[in-house]
Amino acid sequence: MPQIGWLEILAIVIIAILVLGPKEFPIALKKIGSYFGKLKNTISSFQREVNSVTENIDIEKDIAKKNSNEENKNKENE
Numbered sequence: 001m002p003q004i005g006w007l008e009i010l011a012i013v014i015i016a017i018l019v020l021g022p023k024e025f026p027i028a029l030k031k032i033g034s035y036f037g038k039l040k041n042t043i044s045s046f047q048r049e050v051n052s053v054t055e056n057i058d059i060e061k062d063i064a065k066k067n068s069n070e071e072n073k074n075k076e077n078e
Helices: 006-020 025-077
Strands: none
Touching: 006 025
C-alpha cells in the first residue's frame, strides 16, 4: 500500500487552495472533517456490534461446554 508523505500532503493542500480558493477551502475542510467523523462513528458502532455478537457466542459456547461437562460427570456417577 503506497504511503503519503508530508510533501505529497502539502502539494494536495496547495492544489486544493488554488482550485477552491482561500474562502472555500476552510468550508471544504469542515465538510471533510464531518464526513470523517461520521465514518469513524459508523465504524465504531459496527465494531461494538461485532464485539457484542462474538461475546454472546463465546458465552453460549462456555455454557454449552459447562453443560456437557456436567452431563458427563452425571453419567460417570451413575
